[in-house]
Amino acid sequence: MLCDMCGSSGSMFKAEVEGAVLTVCQNCSRFGKILGAVKQHEVEKIRQKKAEEKPEAMDIIVDNYAEKIRKGREELGLTQKDFAKKLNEKESLIHQLESGNFHPNIELAKKLQKALGIKLIEEYEEKHEELRHEKAEGFTIGDFIKTKNK
Ligand SMILES: [Zn+2]
Numbered sequence: 165m166l167c168d169m170c171g172s173s174g175s176m177f178k179a180e181v182e183g184a185v186l187t188v189c190q191n192c193s194r195f196g197k198i199l200g201a202v203k204q205h206e207v208e209k210i211r212q213k214k215a216e217e218k219p220e221a222m223d224i225i226v227d228n229y230a231e232k233i234r235k236g237r238e239e240l241g242l243t244q245k246d247f248a249k250k251l252n253e254k255e256s257l258i259h260q261l262e263s264g265n266f267h268p269n270i271e272l273a274k275k276l277q278k279a280l281g282i283k284l285i286e287e288y289e290e291k292h293e294e295l296r297h298e299k300a301e302g303f304t305i306g307d308f309i310k311t312k313n314k
Pocket of ligand 1: 170171189192193
């Protein structure tokens, strides 16, 4: 649990600072009106809420899906026609997939993965987004007050 104002850890208090209820350390609580100590179960709740806010990783189809599907199929010794039959899909779909003209959706990719024993889906995290979020969180209310008072 970190102080909303200075970012230090330790026992926390709920305090009203400039109309906002913040979780602050003992040192920073003097800037506002103390409403009470933060209880452990509340800390847990806040931690859970923060975890939920974390952007979820997206599933994306690998770039070389066409090559992977073709290789996987060939390893099984199946023709496009046989493979289509096995998947209960159209032969033209397999052809499109293997020539890279048809980008499979996650559902189809999962089906192909299972049938071929290959990996077509990978987790993709928006790195830039995350960095931006971290920076925003690093800007504490304390900074805000300092900036405002300039
Ligand atoms: Zn503090």
